[in-house]
Amino acid sequence: xxxxxxxxxxxxxxxxxxxxxxxxxxxxxxxxxxxxxxxxxxxxxxxxxxxxxxxxxxxxxxxxxxxxxxxxxxxxxxxxxxxxxxxxxxxxxxxxxxxxxxxxxxxxxxxxxxxxxxxxxxxxxxxxxxxxxxxxxxxxxxxxxxxxxxxxxxxxxxxxxxxxxxxxxxxxxxxxxxxxxxxxxxxxxxxxxxxxxxxxxxxxxxxxxxxxxxxxxxxxxxxxxxxxxxxxxxxxxxxxxxxxxxxxxxxxxxxxxxxxxxxxxxxxxxxxxxxxxxxxxxxxxxxxxxxxxxxxxxxxxxxxxxxxxxxxxxxxxxxxxxxxxxxxxxxxx
Amino acid sequence: xxxxxxxxxxxxxxxxxxxxxxxxxxxxxxxxxxxxxxxxxxxxxxxxxxxxxxxxxxxxxxxxxxxxxxxxxxxxxxxxxxxxxxxxxxxxxxxxxxxxxxxxxxxxxxxxxxxxxxxxxxxxxxxxxxxxxxxxxxxxxxxxxxxxxxxxxxxxxxxxxxxxxxxxxxxxxxxxxxxxxxxxxxxxxxxxxxxxxxxxxxxxxxxxxxxxxxxxxxxxxxxxxxxxxxxxxxxxxxxxxxxxxxxxxxxxxxxxxxxxxxxxxxxxxxxxxxxxxxxxxxxxxxxxxxxxxxxxxxxxxxxxxxxxxxxxxxxxxxxxxxxxxxxxxxxxx
DNA sequence: ATGAAAGCGCTAACAC
DNA sequence: GTGTTAGCGCTTTCAT
Numbered sequence: 001x002x003x004x005x006x007x008x009x010x011x012x013x014x015x016x017x018x019x020x021x022x023x024x025x026x027x028x029x030x031x032x033x034x035x036x037x038x039x040x041x042x043x044x045x046x047x048x049x050x051x052x053x054x055x056x057x058x059x060x061x062x063x064x065x066x067x068x069x070x071x072x073x074x075x076x077x078x079x080x081x082x083x084x085x086x087x088x089x090x091x092x093x094x095x096x097x098x099x100x101x102x103x104x105x106x107x108x109x110x111x112x113x114x115x116x117x118x119x120x121x122x123x124x125x126x127x128x129x130x131x132x133x134x135x136x137x138x139x140x141x142x143x144x145x146x147x148x149x150x151x152x153x154x155x156x157x158x159x160x161x162x163x164x165x166x167x168x169x170x171x172x173x174x175x176x177x178x179x180x181x182x183x184x185x186x187x188x189x190x191x192x193x194x195x196x197x198x199x200x201x202x203x204x205x206x207x208x209x210x211x212x213x214x215x216x217x218x219x220x221x222x223x224x225x226x227x228x229x230x231x232x233x234x235x236x237x238x239x240x241x242x243x244x245x246x247x248x249x250x251x252x253x254x255x256x257x258x259x260x261x262x263x264x265x266x267x268x269x270x271x272x273x274x275x276x277x278x279x280x281x282x283x284x285x286x287x288x289x290x291x292x293x294x295x296x297x298x299x300x301x302x303x304x305x306x307x308x309x310x311x312x313x314x315x316x317x318x319x320x321x322x323x324x325x326x327x328x329x330x331x332x333x
Numbered sequence: 334x335x336x337x338x339x340x341x342x343x344x345x346x347x348x349x350x351x352x353x354x355x356x357x358x359x360x361x362x363x364x365x366x367x368x369x370x371x372x373x374x375x376x377x378x379x380x381x382x383x384x385x386x387x388x389x390x391x392x393x394x395x396x397x398x399x400x401x402x403x404x405x406x407x408x409x410x411x412x413x414x415x416x417x418x419x420x421x422x423x424x425x426x427x428x429x430x431x432x433x434x435x436x437x438x439x440x441x442x443x444x445x446x447x448x449x450x451x452x453x454x455x456x457x458x459x460x461x462x463x464x465x466x467x468x469x470x471x472x473x474x475x476x477x478x479x480x481x482x483x484x485x486x487x488x489x490x491x492x493x494x495x496x497x498x499x500x501x502x503x504x505x506x507x508x509x510x511x512x513x514x515x516x517x518x519x520x521x522x523x524x525x526x527x528x529x530x531x532x533x534x535x536x537x538x539x540x541x542x543x544x545x546x547x548x549x550x551x552x553x554x555x556x557x558x559x560x561x562x563x564x565x566x567x568x569x570x571x572x573x574x575x576x577x578x579x580x581x582x583x584x585x586x587x588x589x590x591x592x593x594x595x596x597x598x599x600x601x602x603x604x605x606x607x608x609x610x611x612x613x614x615x616x617x618x619x620x621x622x623x624x625x626x627x628x629x630x631x632x633x634x635x636x637x638x639x640x641x642x643x644x645x646x647x648x649x650x651x652x653x654x655x656x657x658x659x660x661x662x663x664x665x666x
Numbered sequence: 667a668t669g670a671a672a673g674c675g676c677t678a679a680c681a682c
Numbered sequence: 683g684t685g686t687t688a689g690c691g692c693t694t695t696c697a698t
Binding site: 003024046048049050051052053054055056059061063070071072073074076077078080081084085088093094095096097098112114115116117137139225226229254255258259261262280281284285286 | 407592
Binding site: 338389 | 692
């Protein structure tokens, strides 16, 4: 048996292979009657274009890879959704690679260990160092997404972490809060989200003449909900006095919010709560969470469009795109 | 320039092309010294296997498509994660297709309109009819995932919706609840999740000698959080008396839970709340949500492994796999 | 354990 | 508008 080929379709339709190829590639100048004969032949033979053959011949795959630590986390799920939509709009398919935030897996992608199977790579790495990134031997375009700003060979799409955290902290200060529990602090590595968001927090406090208090800085810790809840429970147990919580991501903030409610603390009257990410759920809690919208759609769109540009034109200089988060004020702060 | 090919690597390593091919395909009988020369040549030339060429030559792509209505919804995000993991374990890549639950897009996939670009399709369709599915002209294996049981040409992986809803309703009845608000009811189409879960609910009530009350059946409505909240608000406004809420998915249940809290109704003391899906968040609310775990991991694993089986062996009879949901009892009911 | 040669099914250049 | 031809870079017999 064996599936029908273009040659078969050409024969049945009584035209040349090239015309069939034209048909499938959207070439406009095909006579309506020819077109009809082609369509009939395609239906008769149940012909399916062999994309592998096209790929080999054209040197492109029409596919990009999206690599990220995980999919199930709301932030990444929403990002993946936006990336896939943006890619679909451009006729690109998306292969999703899950790295578990494992440096080896991230490196493997930058080394192209699986061979050349996509036209480009969108990589949200979390474990790679600047040197790792510089050492890439990949021969297709790469666009990095993430928090650590890596100026270097690749395009980079990131979020204004410092400014975002600064704005949110200012909002809390303006509403009269002075003892703001910061969840997710980690100053060990300079360019992580944890360090950058802390920097914004610290800057706002300094500007307002409010001192940094060690007992209000919680971290390093994993940025998930359980830890957010635990941190708040802990602070209360230890008798730490605070009138606001700023979770450096929504998961931490939502965990904190839940724990405060469990303890009967009124939000925002007694304690205000703010997050960072604007995941869908943030709008749906009670009270809904005040947070920072990083502009996920914009990030995805920019990352995909930049990759698409590189697919078309080589030798573009690396570009840095910084999305500016927008404060989304809801009832929690 | 042009990237290096196997022939180049063969030349530099001083072996034949076939040996290079063997090397990349995990053929074990290659002398260590040969292997070393190959590796040196690969590094020197920065050679990347051309997967398109391999695909054309071998007639396989090593890639499957996962098509679903959306990614950002927690249920689908978690399913996608599990599918990608299961596929990675088998050395398969996953292309994610988003259909928006649009029948035309779902049909396009079953018609193979994009040509042959994957070895198989995992389709979580929500709009397709049995006829649509029967009309598929796709020439690669298809495994359907979903709520509507479609016995037919394709393998089908689903959840025991009736039994699950029955068990949960029994649990509520056993804890003394008699007026159970059912969220998401829709009896219009026989084999939808809405109809099946309702059937389980009704069966449990009947068995317990509790009558169906029209004012306790809410739907049809979209199965999201806002609707869950609205349904509860509505019921309370209208003075409907209920001592439990069974949301036919977690989104509805979580919306209901939030609304009850907003209104100061104690959960589960005054009203118990139960859901269906066991999304991650269900464990993290306050109180944590009692729900049904459909066994997402198992579903994903089964769907992928069935597809992998079909990739290897043709002419397997279609199989129906029904995951039995497990009650996860938490504090809300 | 390795080599030689024949395709896989398409695209792209160019001709008409 | 349509046809001809020469590859794209592998895998796969079949030999050795």
